[in-house]
Amino acid sequence: MNARSTHGLRRRLAVVVATAVGLAGLVALAPAAGAATAVPPFEPDPSAYGTIAFYDAAGHQVTSGSIADKPFATYVVASADPDVPNPNSRIQLSGYLPVPNQQTAEFSGMTMSLNTKYPAVGAPANIAAMTKPVATLNDTDFTLADLQSSYPNTAPAGSVYQGLYQLRLKTAASTGSVRWQRADIKITGGTWTQVLPDPSADTTAPVAAITSGPASVTGSASATFAFGASDDTDTAVQLRLQCSLDGAAFAACTSPTTLTGLSSKRHTFAVRAVDRAGNTGTAVSRAWTVDRVAPTTTLGALPAVSLGSKVTVSARSADASSGVASRDFRVQKASYGGAFSAWSSPRGWGATKASSVSLTLSRGYQFCVSARSRDRVGNVSAWTAARCTASPLDERSLTASKGWTKVSGSKLYARTALRTTTANAALTRTKVRAKSAVVVGTRCTACGTVGVYWKGKLLERISLRGSNRDQVQYAVTLGRTAGTGTLQLKSLTKGKRVQLDGLALLQR
Secondary structure (H helix, E strand, C coil): CCHHHHHHHHHHCCCCCCCCCCCCCCCECCCCCCCCCCCCCCCCCCCEEEEEEEECCCCCEECEEECCCCCCCCEEEECCCCCCCCCCCEEEEEEEECCCCCCHHHCEEEECCCCEECCCCCCCHHHHCCCCCEEECCCCCCCHHHHHHHCCCCCCCCCCCCCEEEEEEEECCCCCCCCEEEEEEEEECCEEEEEECCCCCCCCCCEEEEEECCCCEECCCCEEEEEEEECCCCCHHHCEEEEEECCCCCEECCCCEEECCCCCCEEEEEEEEECCCCCECCCEEEEEEECCCCCEEEECCCCCECCCCEEEEEEEEECCCCCEEEEEEEEEEEECCCCCCCCECCCCCCCECCCEEEEECCCCEEEEEEEEEEECCCCECCCCCCEEEEECEEHHHCEECCCCEEEECCCCHHHEEEEECCCCCEEEEEEEEECEEEEEEECECCECEEEEEECCEEEEEEECECCCCCEEEEEEECCCCCEEEEEEEEECCCCCEEEEEEEEEECC
8 A cells, every 4th residue: 555545544544344333324315327237145235225326526427437546436425314313414435345144234344535514515516406415525535446455355256246345425423323325336457337226227316407587576577587407317408397386286397488477475486307217306496576566655744834944745655575765756836826836846856765855935835745655676656645735925915904013023924924903904815716724823812803804705703812922823714625816814803913924825
């Protein structure tokens, strides 16, 4: 044995006999393809619970080769899950020499590879997709020539044992008996050939893959998937593809496949492949969400009358699937004597991520606003019902009769007001178009009463008497719908103060 092997033996070689313990449960995958010989006399192995198959670095199955190859196979794949829980996911390859009249558990042999962890990182797609244990070999592991050198097969020519060896995969488990998955090989000269599993039998399932599909969330009711499959023996065109949507039974399909009429929910598309031998591969799937439901939008409340120069318009939006992407706000306005304008969106009001915008007010106008929301896949909600606010006319915009005096102050609307103690002193605005009016005045303990006249008729008496000297608003309904006429505010008391600050006119 060469220096590397001698060093390796001191470091790694393990002679295993029937009483060996510590490694339990092997895991193996599929059989192989190659030359067929008689079934070894010690098979079926009572201590084995599965078989193993060999693959090269490209993922192609190998069933024969040179015993000097380093390694003779890159991947050794088990056909079954471990028979004992294997929390460390570690696996090891060993080689044994069959001896006539011995139980398989009594065979002598050696450890051929270090413990490696599975799944195999960086392996070809068909190996990486395998769900059973996989041992990974490299050029530092023992070769089959090392196994033959350490355990020469001395069976006489013509013996059914001549050249036979058994290779075993074992998974490392903390408890349990020692069992394995195996393959039997025969060494002739410098060549090894797989004997069992029968290399001529195809028991390796094909591997499917989805190569493209919809985004994780989409607003489309259709989805197109592209997919394919590979196999160690069959070509892609020889494989049969089967598809399933949302757990339905698998049915034949071709790539690409387009699904239509999808409802708004989470969907799962799955693909699997079947080879000519009838081996059915593990299904691969992709989930995505169809979102065809628009977000909900709730417009924040506005005061019926706003005395400031600006007001904040806000909207709350919610979307259960893709999430809210942006909002649109719009506004229309009407002067005290005109019709409403068309809807418009000032700069910065469209497709904004903000949940509120600022509306600049003009005196004597009523403003109505609306909002809608857009989700991340393009669904747009309906516009909300309008909410309106009015900016009052300043009292200076009304025609004043005799008896009024101008007053000013920082707390007054537009910093001015008109005051009178004269009975029948009036403030008048002609050509008014409105459904209701809001009178802005100041109350006090000695204040009088003001009458609201619409089209010459007294509609309401408003008492300005109050304990606090503060600004108040009084709403008066003018009609069921907006009408046009003259509106007059008249002092109905003599010697008592009436102070008026503004008049808001509302069409809605």
